[in-house]
Each structure stands twice: as C-alpha cells, then as structure tokens.
Amino acid sequence: MAEIILSSGDRFDIQPGVSILDAAGKSGVFMPYSCKSGRCSTCKCKVLSGETTVLQAEMGLTDGEKAEGWILSCVRSASADVVLESEDLGGIELPAVKTLPCRIGSLEKLAPDVLRVVLRLPPTAVFDFLPGQYIDIIGADGVRRSYSLASAQAGSKTLELHIRAVEGGAMSAYWFGQAKVNDLLRLNGPLGTFFLRRVAGLDLIFLATGTGIAPVKAILESIEGLAEEQRPRSVTVLWGGRVAEDLYADIAAIGARHRYVPVLSRADAGWTGSRGHVQDVLLSLEPDLDNAVVYACGSDAMIHGAQDRLVRAGLPANRFYSDAFVCSAPTSAN
Numbered sequence: 146m147a148e149i150i151l152s153s154g155d156r157f158d159i160q161p162g163v164s165i166l167d168a169a170g171k172s173g174v175f176m177p178y179s180c181k182s183g184r185c186s187t188c189k190c191k192v193l194s195g196e197t198t199v200l201q202a203e204m205g206l207t208d209g210e211k212a213e214g215w216i217l218s219c220v221r222s223a224s225a226d227v228v229l230e231s232e233d234l235g236g237i238e239l240p241a242v243k244t245l246p247c248r249i250g251s252l253e254k255l256a257p258d259v260l261r262v263v264l265r266l267p268p269t270a271v272f273d274f275l276p277g278q279y280i281d282i283i284g285a286d287g288v289r290r291s292y293s294l295a296s297a298q299a300g301s302k303t304l305e306l307h308i309r310a311v312e313g314g315a316m317s318a319y320w321f322g323q324a325k326v327n328d329l330l331r332l333n334g335p336l337g338t339f340f341l342r343r344v345a346g347l348d349l350i351f352l353a354t355g356t357g358i359a360p361v362k363a364i365l366e367s368i369e370g371l372a373e374e375q376r377p378r379s380v381t382v383l384w385g386g387r388v389a390e391d392l393y394a395d396i397a398a399i400g401a402r403h404r405y406v407p408v409l410s411r412a413d414a415g416w417t418g419s420r421g422h423v424q425d426v427l428l429s430l431e432p433d434l435d436n437a438v439v440y441a442c443g444s445d446a447m448i449h450g451a452q453d454r455l456v457r458a459g460l461p462a463n464r465f466y467s468d469a470f471v472c473s474a475p476t477s478a479n
C-alpha cells in the first residue's frame with residue numbers, strides 16, 4: 146500500500162493497479178476528471194516527488210508534457226508514496242454516483258445529426274447533479290457512452306441530452322436507427338467536474354462547439370439562480386458550428402444576463418455573423434483576460450487550440466476549464 150499526497154494537503158492510500166483518480170474517490174477526496182480513459186487530459190496533474198505507474202496509454206498528454214512530469218490520474222497508479230500538484234476543488238462535494246434505470250420520454254431531431262433525448266427516471270429515484278456534469282448511458286447490449294446533461298434541473302425526474310451522430314458509432318446506430326419512446330436504458334452518474342467554480346466578479350466566458358453547448362446550456366440556466374454576490378461580472382457564450390443549422394438551440398433566449406456570439410466556420414454568403422473559430426473570435430472581442438475564466442466544451446481540437454491561444458494571450462492557466470467530447474468507448478475497443 147502506498148500513499149498519495151496532494152498539494153492541497155489531502156492524502157489517501159492507493160493499491161497497485163488502482164488509478165489515482167479511483168483511489169481518491171474511494172477515500173472521499175475529489176479530483177478533477179472527465180473521460181476516465183486517458184484521452185481528454187482534464188485530470189492532468191504534476192508529479193512533485195515519487196514514481197507512478199502507467200495503467201493505460203496517456204493519449205491526452207504531449208511528449209513534452211510527459212517529459213515535464215505531467216500525468217493523467219485516471220490511468221496512472223502508484224506502488225510507492227507520491228506527491229502531486231492537482232487542482233483543489235475547494236471543498237465542493239460531488240453528488241453520489243448511482244446506476245439507475247431510465248426510459249426514453251421523448252426523441253426530437255434538433256438538426257440532421259443531433260437528437261434531443263429526454264430520459265424519464267423512476268418516480269422514486271433521487272438523482273442530483275451539478276450543472277455541467279455528464280452521465281454514462283448503458284444500452285441494452287451493454288454499450289456504454291458518455292453524454293452531458295443539458296438541463297439544470299437537479300432533482301427533476303427528467304434529464305435532457307443532446308446527442309450527435311458519430312459515423313459508424315455503435316451507440317449512434319441505436320439512437321438514430323432504433324431508439325423509441327419508452328425504451329429501457331440504464332444510466333450511471335453524475336460524472337465529471339465541468340461545473341462552475343467560484344466566478345464572482347469575473348468575466349465568465351463559454352466556448353462551445355457542436356453538442357458541447359449541452360452542458361453550457363445547463364450551467365447558463367443555473368447562473369440565473371446564483372445569489373448577487375456569487376454572480377460573474379459578465380457572461381459571454383461563443384458557440385461554433387460549420388453551417389447555420391449546426392447551431393440548433395436558442396441560446397440567446399436563456400436568461401438575459403449573457404452576450405451570445407454564434408460563430409460559423411463554413412457559412413454561406415448570407416451569414417452576417419462571426420466567422421472562423423470560437424477562440425479566434427473571442428480574442429477579436431479583446432476580452433480582459435486578467436479577469437476572465439473560460440469554460441470550453443466540445444471537440445478536442447477546439448479545446449486544445451483555445452487553451453493554447455488564450456493562455457499565450459494572457460489568460461491565467463488555472464482559469465481554463467474544459468470537457469472534451471472525445472470518443473467515450475472503452476480504449477480496448479479501439
């Protein structure tokens with residue numbers, strides 16, 4: 146048995162072969178994470194002393210990051226004591242993770258390749274989550290995939306998902322070919338740490354691409370309920386797609402507190418709005434990066450591109466949070 150000591154002062158035991166993230170969870174210590182498969186790099190932390198062991202490939206790290214001592218806690222273990230620098234979640238208690246049965250309440254096409262799925266929970270089920278978190282859906286044949294919760298109503302008996310069709314995808318084939326109202330599924334969650342930290346007085350900026358708008362929508366809805374002293378100074382949402390029909394939801398209509406900037410990368414000549422990539426459009430708006438906090442969700446390419454550009458432009462590195470919608474199939478299946 147070895148011990149992991151975090152820069153926050155938290156410490157917990159770890160058994161060989163168990164990931165640092167799982168060992169933390171078992172001891173009631175919360176560390177940031179998202180994909181849990183070594184792809185997205187949300188759980189990136191730095192080894193300050195000691196040796197860790199690799200459980201699965203760290204696809205979310207560059208060779209340079211590995212050489213500097215960065216690891217992904219979801220796919221690393223330890224057999225001797227290790228000291229790690231990791232984000233302190235500041236005492237935020239994550240809601241209990243549960244596996245529950247659920248039925249499809251409704252299915253609606255929001256765009257040619259996007260479905261809005263509303264799931265119904267059993268009347269007696271209690272399911273709490275923080276806006277921005279995701280769930281895993283487990284299909285009848287055991288296929289398990291991650292989808293973000295698109296609505297902020299924790300405690301409600303319905304959950305909203307926005308699901309993009311992935312070509313050749315096992316779960317996409319189900320959603321877009323077979324799924325019907327009343328189908329029985331299972332969910333596991335809530336999962337992930339893409340929720341608001343302290344944002345009082347800061348300029349809160351969301352960057353989203355595609356269905357990455359789903360958790361942003363949930364967080365936006367929850368901001369309406371924040372007490373005055375917890376509110377950000379401003380809220381800006383940049384949502385990117387290729388063509389106008391990719392921007393399938395009315396984000397401007399969610400409350401009156403945010404500025405909404407739709408961005409298209411392959412717009413036709415009739416489009417009068419912003420063009421290009423969300424991170425470039427954000428920089429063209431000359432944000433006050435010293436006082437900004439950025440939450441980015443969607444494609445891995447956007448997230449890495451945005452983080453790199455914004456931090457180089459002056460955003461403090463610890464004020465960039467992300468949820469990369471990477472493939473959520475188990476790594477052995479790829």
Ligand SMILES: Cc1cc2nc3c(=O)[nH]c(=O)nc-3n(C[C@H](O)[C@H](O)[C@H](O)COP(=O)(O)OP(=O)(O)OC[C@H]3O[C@@H](n4cnc5c(N)ncnc54)[C@H](O)[C@@H]3O)c2cc1C
Nearest residue numbers: 180291292293308309314315316317356470471472473474
């Ligand atoms: C934390 C998290 C939250 C997510 N939330 C959402 C959400 O709210 N809405 C949503 O539409 N998607 C979301 N995703 C992405 C979704 O889980 C995956 O796209 C999923 O793998 C699709 O399942 P599938 O069975 O259709 O395709 P799979 O059978 O998993 O994959 C088929 C092929 O497509 C590739 N592939 C799969 N997904 C992706 C991807 N996202 N990007 C690039 N290549 C891919 C695979 O490598 C494989 O070659 C989320 C992912 C994560 C990790």
